[in-house]
Amino acid sequence: MRGLVFDAGDLLYFRAERGAKFKAFLAELGMTLDPQHSEKKKAAEFQAYRGQISHSEYREAIVRLYNITQPELIERGKQALIDDDANVVFFEGVAETLLKLKAQGYLLGIVTDTANSLSAKLNWFERGGFGHVWDSIISSMDIGVRKPDPSIYQAALRQLGLSPSQAVFVGHRNYELEGARAVGMTTIAFNYDPDAQADCYIAQFCELVDAVAKV
Template sequence: MSADPRSGDPDAPEEWEAVFWDVGGVVLDLESVRAAHTAFVADLLERRDVDATIEEAIAAWRSAVGDHFRERDGTAFRAARDGYHKGIEAVVGEPIPRAEWKPPFREAVRSSIEPVPGAVETVERLAARDLHVGVVSDVDDEEGRWMLEQFGVREAFDSITTSEEVGRTKPDPAMFETALEKAGVAPERSLMIGDRYEHDVEGAAEAGLHGVAFGAEDGPAVSYRIESPLEILEIVDGERDE
């Protein structure tokens, strides 16, 4: 399949049946997530009177959260909320009950996160068409749905498939197979938009879907490369040179 967005996908169907979205980096702007975490850690330092600079605290947070995911067994699911719990303990020096840290964490996220420009409009416009619009994401189930609600697009999605639900993370084929089964669509008539080549694009291609790279690395599994989510509308409408 071609990685050149102007050459199109030689295997593209006459009509698409489904468009699946990753969340982080595709719908949710990741820089805004990092800003949310920084704001939360800064507030944590102040509330718990921790003797550390914000730079030191953020480094401890990122190391602990990163280790949490790096210790994952293959594609087995690991909840982000458990990673955050470990990150908080690394910053403060002791565990804090989840009921205590979750409300301020949620508020920091709510006030900081932003959608990727064009993503909300594209999802809404796709939802008005006769095709399935779904999510295939490694996010925690509750948190992923909550973030989509913050952007007002939760109800625009016909299905949401998360790693917590499936028990695996992308590129495990179970993620894509579950999403396709929910949608009742053929993989060869489906698009998957992602910002990571191996997980989103190649994983989708191996399951028979057409991978759309949005910031993802190049590679043979890329059927389309886009610079804005709005370009998905051109693909669905067959306006790319095929």
């Protein structure tokens, strides 16, 4: 193997206080999160993940679900959503493991379904001490498709200059692991869902170094 391609959310990091800033913003206005908005939120997310609307438009759409129309309040709500997204906690051993893999000569890439800009994600990774390790980052917003569409994996492989047989995909959801397998990549699962099917499973992120050497 010459390279590894990673999912990002709930694989490299998680959010311990999901939505806390936006909840606090709504509380100031005497409101709470409304589950009745979930379908409309998902619809906006669907568009954002495919690059059909911008990061800013996506967040404004969420704020406007609460009938907020004042420009100043819209901007405050959008900033609360940005702050929530940036409040990431990295899994134990992520930075050390990625740095070790990079030092061993592996090419490293990310394939992420996201409504966040790549610059924002890179800022999070810089805080974690590994923003500089990536040879490829493919975003669903930029390419217009989400996993498990084969083209998103193939885009990462092209940027890395690798064939599918030369790369491992590291993920946690079954659909993304299946998508990687369908294009010919070996798969490793971490923090995985109960139904996840992979070639190899690891319980700790630090186990990845040994696992990739064996697959």
